[in-house]
Amino acid sequence: MEPSPAGYFDGMRIKDRVVVVTGASSGIGRAAALALAGHDCALVLTARREGALQQVAEECTARGGQAIVVPADVTDADAVQQVARQALDRFGRIDVWINAAAVTVFGPFQDTPLQDFRRVVDVNLMGYVHGCRAALAVLREQGRGVLINVSSIVGVIAQPYTPAYGTTKFAIRALSTSLRQELWLDGARGVKVCTVLPATIDTPLFQQAANYTGREVRAMPPVYTPERVAHTIVSLVRRPRREVVVGPMGRSLVLQSKFTPGFVEKLMAFQVHRRHLSRKHPAPAGSGNLHEPAAGTGSARGGWHGGRRTALRRTATAAMLLGAAVASASRRQR
Amino acid sequence: MTGWGRPEFTASAGTRVHAAVLGPADAPDLVCVHGWGCSHRYFGPLARRLSGRFRVVAVDLPGFGSTLGPAEPLDVRGLSTALGDWMRATGRGGAALVGNSAGCQVIADLAVHSPELLGPVVLSGPSVDRRARSYPRQFGRILVDMRWERVGLTRLLVRDYLRCGPRRLRATARFLLADPVERKLGHIRTPAVVVRGSRDTIVPRAWTRECTALLPQGYSAEIPGAGHILNYSAPAELARITCSLLDRTGSEDR
Numbered sequence: 001m002e003p004s005p006a007g008y009f010d011g012m013r014i015k016d017r018v019v020v021v022t023g024a025s026s027g028i029g030r031a032a033a034l035a036l037a038g039h040d041c042a043l044v045l046t047a048r049r050e051g052a053l054q055q056v057a058e059e060c061t062a063r064g065g066q067a068i069v070v071p072a073d074v075t076d077a078d079a080v081q082q083v084a085r086q087a088l089d090r091f092g093r094i095d096v097w098i099n100a101a102a103v104t105v106f107g108p109f110q111d112t113p114l115q116d117f118r119r120v121v122d123v124n125l126m127g128y129v130h131g132c133r134a135a136l137a138v139l140r141e142q143g144r145g146v147l148i149n150v151s152s153i154v155g156v157i158a159q160p161y162t163p164a165y166g167t168t169k170f171a172i173r174a175l176s177t178s179l180r181q182e183l184w185l186d187g188a189r190g191v192k193v194c195t196v197l198p199a200t201i202d203t204p205l206f207q208q209a210a211n212y213t214g215r216e217v218r219a220m221p222p223v224y225t226p227e228r229v230a231h232t233i234v235s236l237v238r239r240p241r242r243e244v245v246v247g248p249m250g251r252s253l254v255l256q257s258k259f260t261p262g263f264v265e266k267l268m269a270f271q272v273h274r275r276h277l278s279r280k281h282p283a284p285a286g287s288g289n290l291h292e293p294a295a296g297t298g299s300a301r302g303g304w305h306g307g308r309r310t311a312l313r314r315t316a317t318a319a320m321l322l323g324a325a326v327a328s329a330s331r332r333q334r
Numbered sequence: 335m336t337g338w339g340r341p342e343f344t345a346s347a348g349t350r351v352h353a354a355v356l357g358p359a360d361a362p363d364l365v366c367v368h369g370w371g372c373s374h375r376y377f378g379p380l381a382r383r384l385s386g387r388f389r390v391v392a393v394d395l396p397g398f399g400s401t402l403g404p405a406e407p408l409d410v411r412g413l414s415t416a417l418g419d420w421m422r423a424t425g426r427g428g429a430a431l432v433g434n435s436a437g438c439q440v441i442a443d444l445a446v447h448s449p450e451l452l453g454p455v456v457l458s459g460p461s462v463d464r465r466a467r468s469y470p471r472q473f474g475r476i477l478v479d480m481r482w483e484r485v486g487l488t489r490l491l492v493r494d495y496l497r498c499g500p501r502r503l504r505a506t507a508r509f510l511l512a513d514p515v516e517r518k519l520g521h522i523r524t525p526a527v528v529v530r531g532s533r534d535t536i537v538p539r540a541w542t543r544e545c546t547a548l549l550p551q552g553y554s555a556e557i558p559g560a561g562h563i564l565n566y567s568a569p570a571e572l573a574r575i576t577c578s579l580l581d582r583t584g585s586e587d588r
């Protein structure tokens with residue numbers, strides 16, 4: 001609870017942390033809130049849908065954590081400031097702030113309505129800026145804390161038909177780095193800024209997206225579970241790192257893009273064209289949850305079978321390894 | 335040495351009341367009321383964090399700390415009358431009040447007979463849980479709680495207890511255990527916040543919930559990972575919660 005004496009800091013015990021989560025009503029934010037609640041954390045949940053947040057709060061309490069709900073639209077700087085205030089009013093400090101509220105629009109650049117493009121930038125980028133401002137004011141005063149910005153591997157390798165989203169995800173990495181540098185120059189060693197770069201995650205993001213491609217948006221395989229990202233976030237609180245990729249496919253893509261950027265760029269374009277956008281199912285044009293939240297009380301998973309697919313991939317990998325082992329063993333015996 | 339400014343002595347309540355003071359002379363006053371057997375001393379860490387905005391005044395009730403008390407230990411009404419007397423004598427009526435543990439009982443009792451003296455109130459770890467009003471339970475809980483407190487507190491408390499003496503400690507404990515504080519909280523009509531540490535074994539969550547519900551203008555706060563003596567073991571958090579209460583009431587511009 002006390003600021004660390006010399007200001008040196010390498011992570012904290014996860015138990016009893018006060019954590020603010022934006023985008024807590026759905027997907028990764030929701031999964032992170034639940035995981036942290038399981039570690040006895042006190043959560044401050046925010047997003048637009050109050051009903052969904054109430055449900056998350058109840059689930060958090062059932063897992064042994066505490067939670068308060070503060071609905072806010074992250075594009076409203078004052079509302080985000082109010083979230084921080086409420087956290088302090090209720091829990092007296094903020095140990096961790098997680099920015100995960102985002103929206104996206106699919107569509108060829110010229111066909112995407114400008115107001116939708118602008119809204120994505122407003123929510124994804126300015127929303128994080130508002131979060132960072134509110135959070136860092138408190139973390140710096142405390143001399144301690146972790147700020148976690150959820151970007152995406154799309155923040156390293158862009159995709160076609162989502163220029164707004166990709167732009168914001170690149171920008172978030174720059175934002176995090178810049179803040180980290182300022183903190184370092186100021187000698188604020190107790191405050192850490194981390195960026196999380198997930199690969200495709202099984203969340204409602206794709207159903208909720210605005211879409212002007214005329215084709216249905218699908219989760220591009222391989223799909224990983226939101227709980228996996230939540231797990232990474234928990235580990236970042238314990239041991240902050242600058243940037244972490246979630247999902248082995250994401251890691252290999254990021255690595256490969258350093259050596260063969262041109263090839264990876266084309267590979268990504270091809271994959272999105274072939275596998276992200278359905279070739280069979282058409283979809284009407286619509287602005288998704290950009291301007292109004294989706295109906296219902298939300299969920300962490302998006303129904304893309306992330307869990308099953310992960311299990312299948314693991315089984316396949318295990319079988320392959322086993323096969324290889326058997327083959328090499330039998331060869332040696334001969 | 336102690337981190338406090340110049341001590342203040344006031345002839346009131348039939349004795350010479352000592353108060354430790356920290357903060358600029360022109361800042362609004364914030365009065366701290368200590369718990370069972372304690373004194374101004376354990377408010378030091380909280381005072382340091384609030385002294386930028388407030389003139390923190392931690393009073394020693396008669397018989398505790400550096401204020402001599404009558405030979406007969408005072409009961410809850412006796413303590414609250416003394417507090418009221420001292421507040422009138424020093425012109426602190428309407429100041430913000432921060433109580434810890436039994437200090438909250440004294441403030442609640444003050445609200446019954448002198449409500450005009452109360453400003454916004456912070457009740458941190460209000461005692462005594464209605465469901466555990468017996469010696470063995472309270473002592474058991476106090477011992478368990480020490481696990482969650484910051485090192486240094488035990489030494490400080492032991493000194494205060496020795497200074498107070500066993501006779502007064504025992505008599506005061508008896509009065510506090512018999513005090514029906516739940517019937518008095520409704521008299522605190524000013525904005526108030528009830529704060530507990532999430533690991534506090536002396537003051538369970540159900541009890542602070544009950545207390546908050548009884549306050550006409552009350553809300554609650556909880557500091558994760560903290561124990562009972564928040565002013566010593568979680569002073570930064572308690573300071574922020576105190577500031578939020580006062581921001582809401584705008585009493586700073588009094």
Ligand SMILES: NC(=O)c1ccc[n+]([C@@H]2O[C@H](COP(=O)([O-])OP(=O)(O)OC[C@H]3O[C@@H](n4cnc5c(N)ncnc54)[C@H](OP(=O)(O)O)[C@@H]3O)[C@@H](O)[C@H]2O)c1
Nearest residue numbers: 023025026027028047048049074101102152201203205293
């Ligand atoms: N799913 C993936 O494949 C994937 C991959 C890489 C990175 N990510 C990133 O992970 C983060 C979470 O995404 P997700 O997949 O969990 O998406 P999601 O399920 O659609 O959740 C997005 C969250 O943002 C909230 N939100 C949207 N607009 C908002 C606004 N204006 N104000 C406040 N809250 C708003 C939503 O709640 P309300 O609608 O209730 O406001 C929801 O809780 C995002 O940063 C995303 O870019 C996702």
